[in-house]
Amino acid sequence: AAGVIQSPRHLIKEKRETATLKCYPIPRHDTVYWYQQGPGQDPQFLISFYEKMQSDKGSIPDRFSAQQFSDYHSELNMSSLELGDSALYFCASSSLMNTEAFFGQGTRLTVV
Amino acid sequence: ELKVEQNPLFLSMQEGKNYTIYCNYSTTSDRLYWYRQDPGKSLESLFVLLSNGAVKQEGRLMASLDTKARLSTLHITAAVHDLSATYFCAVVPDSGYALNFGKGTSLLVTP
Numbered sequence: 191a192a193g194v195i196q197s198p199r200h201l202i203k204e205k206r207e208t209a210t211l212k213c214y215p216i217p218r219h220d221t222v223y224w225y226q227q228g229p230g231q232d233p234q235f236l237i238s239f240y241e242k243m244q245s246d247k248g249s250i251p252d253r254f255s256a257q258q259f260s261d262y263h264s265e266l267n268m269s270s271l272e273l274g275d276s277a278l279y280f281c282a283s284s285s286l287m288n289t290e291a292f293f294g295q296g297t298r299l300t301v302v
Numbered sequence: 303e304l305k306v307e308q309n310p311l312f313l314s315m316q317e318g319k320n321y322t323i324y325c326n327y328s329t330t331s332d333r334l335y336w337y338r339q340d341p342g343k344s345l346e347s348l349f350v351l352l353s354n355g356a357v358k359q360e361g362r363l364m365a366s367l368d369t370k371a372r373l374s375t376l377h378i379t380a381a382v383h384d385l386s387a388t389y390f391c392a393v394v395p396d397s398g399y400a401l402n403f404g405k406g407t408s409l410l411v412t413p
């Protein structure tokens with residue numbers, strides 16, 4: 191069965207650079223969530239989209255933005271990167287009619 | 303602010319033993335999830351609990367939900383080394399859509 195696809199899997203950026211993370215949800219899933227997980231931490235909710243509209247907002251820094259496109263894939267744009275942005279970034283998708291969220295493999299971002 | 307508290311945060315147990323992980327949350331919700339995460343890996347869904355009194359079992363793991371007490375438990379029976387991982391509970395509040403995670407319980411099963 192198709193799963194949530196994230197790209198890239200690994201990314202190394204320098205401070206003050208920008209990064210774009212992509213997420214392709216499970217087919218027919220209309221909701222996408224973004225989470226940030228620091229080393230040894232629990233996943234922190236950043237933002238979510240339902241039917242291409244922002245549905246919920248968590249602790250997403252102003253330097254980050256995200257959107258969901260017409261094909262339901264989503265991109266997380268991160269600017270002015272800081273060392274503290276180094277983390278695993280997970281995307282999850284669900285169908286509004288389904289109560290379960292499925293997670294992608296994550297993108298490991300390292301800021302140097 | 304929704305709080306999701308797990309305990310213990312660290313658990314070392316011998317193979318063959320039983321133990322329970324607890325998850326308390328601070329807001330009304332009837333949707334609670336348990337996930338497993340191996341180091342550096344993704345979050346694997348274990349259980350979805352959607353109503354008061356829900357109980358689900360898979361292998362050596364059993365999860366339950368008491369929405370009135372705002373408490374879920376994850377019971378481990380006759381632990382084996384393969385169960386070593388970090389276990390997260392997560393709650394979706396009635397007022398929102400996103401999963402709110404507990405701090406996780408890091409489980410180590412030793413011979």
